[in-house]
Amino acid sequence: MPRYLSLVRIQENTIDIEDADAGFQERMGALFEEITKAGVMLDTAGLKPTAEATRLTWSDGKVGSTDGPFTETKEVVGGYALMRCKDKAEALEWSRRFLEVHPKHWTVGVELREIEEMPEREGEG
Template sequence: MPRFLSMIRNDENNHPAGGPSDALMEGMGKLIEEMTEAGVMLETGGLLPTSKSARVGQRGGQIAVTDGPFTETKEVVGGYMILRADDLAQAVEWSRKFIELHEPEWEIACEVREIVGA
């Protein structure tokens, strides 16, 4: 069965004051439990802000390391889910359920991609 990476993207400079609500955290816990019991959720996690990260890149054969935050980046990967699903449509459906948990003040998206060779 294929595996998928659902990259949870958000604008880390535009989170609701006070962070996630208790209702959102409770809903996420229930959804993660449901996904785990269904055999879909393989792994999930949140990521620290870009201010505590680094970017390693190559251009013209030169390696460069840039410490965060990355001011030119509006939308960042703030978390991830690794899912086991029958197909892309099923992985998208689970990601949609995750997005639906968030209150309207959250600007959030999931990019869902199949993992090669999974």
């Protein structure tokens, strides 16, 4: 079965977990329990703020680095989920359900990408 990476996109400075409604944590916990029991969720986590991040770039044969926060960026990856689903439709359904548990006044997006599986090399597997 294919694996999918769900990149959770947020506007970092506009979302505060303290601003969530009272049922948010319970809804999220119930969804994570369901998706885990279904054997779909392989890994998930939120990410620390971009103020604690560093970007590395390769240009003109050199590696450069920039420490966060990245003020030119409006939307950042705030978390991820690694899922194994039967097809893209199933991955999209879980992603839709994930978005729906969030407070209505938040803006949260998901970029869903199928992971390109590497062919097995001789002697592996």
